[in-house]
Amino acid sequence: MSDPNSLVFIVDDDDHVRRALSRLVRSAGYRVEAFQSASAFLGGADLSARPACLVLDLELPDKSGLELQRELNAVLLPIIFITGHGDIETTVDAMKAGAADFLAKPVCESVLLEALERALVRSSQVFQQACEVARLRERVDRLTPREREVLALVVTGRLNKQVADDLGIAEKTIKIHRARVMEKLEASSLVDLVRIADKAGINVPGHRV
Incomplete structure (x- = not known):
C-alpha cells in the first residue's frame, strides 16, 4: 500500500463529478485537493511536498488536459485521465506522454481506486529517490x-x-x-x-x- 499521507489532486470543471471524486478518494484514506480548472490547479497546487498524483479531466474550460499534461511533464506527477469524450488517438497521445491511466466516465470506483494505488506507489518511489538524492547532495555540499x-x-x-x-x-x-x-x-x-x-x-x- 502507498503512504496514506499521499495527496491526490483532482481537476474537473463539473462540480458534481469533482465532489463525488473527492468523497471517494477521501474514503480510501487519502488527502484530496480539488480544482475546477487547469489555471486554478497551476496557481494553487503544491507539487513538491509529498508523493502525489493527479486525476485530470480531459476537457477543461481554460485548457485541455493534454495541454496541462505537457506543462507538468518535468514535475514527474503521475496523471490519471478521466473523460466522457475520449477517442483512441487522444488516449494514445496521453499514454505516450506518460499518463498513468486513461479512464472513461462514468468512472468505476474500484477501477479508479486501483489506478490511484498504482500511481501513488509509483509517485512514492520517485519521491523517495528524490529525497535520497537531495540528502546526498547536501553531503557533497x-x-x-x-x-x-x-x-x-x-x-x-x-x-x-x-x-x-x-x-x-x-x-x-x-x-x-x-x-x-x-x-x-x-x-x-x-x-x-x-x-x-x-x-x-x-x-x-x-x-x-
Whole structure:
C-alpha cells in the first residue's frame, strides 16, 4: 500500500463529478485537493511536498488536459485521465506522454481506486529517490573545492599517489583529504563513494571500482 499521507489532486470543471471524486478518494484514506480548472490547479497546487498524483479531466474550460499534461511533464506527477469524450488517438497521445491511466466516465470506483494505488506507489518511489538524492547532495555540499577534486579523481579508481601527482600535492595530504571526503559523505568504502557521486550527479566519466 502507498503512504496514506499521499495527496491526490483532482481537476474537473463539473462540480458534481469533482465532489463525488473527492468523497471517494477521501474514503480510501487519502488527502484530496480539488480544482475546477487547469489555471486554478497551476496557481494553487503544491507539487513538491509529498508523493502525489493527479486525476485530470480531459476537457477543461481554460485548457485541455493534454495541454496541462505537457506543462507538468518535468514535475514527474503521475496523471490519471478521466473523460466522457475520449477517442483512441487522444488516449494514445496521453499514454505516450506518460499518463498513468486513461479512464472513461462514468468512472468505476474500484477501477479508479486501483489506478490511484498504482500511481501513488509509483509517485512514492520517485519521491523517495528524490529525497535520497537531495540528502546526498547536501553531503557533497559539505566538501571544500579541493576535496571535490580529490573525490572526482578517487572515484575513477586512481590511487592516492596518482591523485597526488595529478593535483601536484603531497600523497600524505591526499590521504587527509580522502579521509575527510569519506567522513563528510558518510561513506565506508570506494564503492560507497562511487554510488554517492553517481546519485548526486557528479560527473565522473570512466570510473572503475
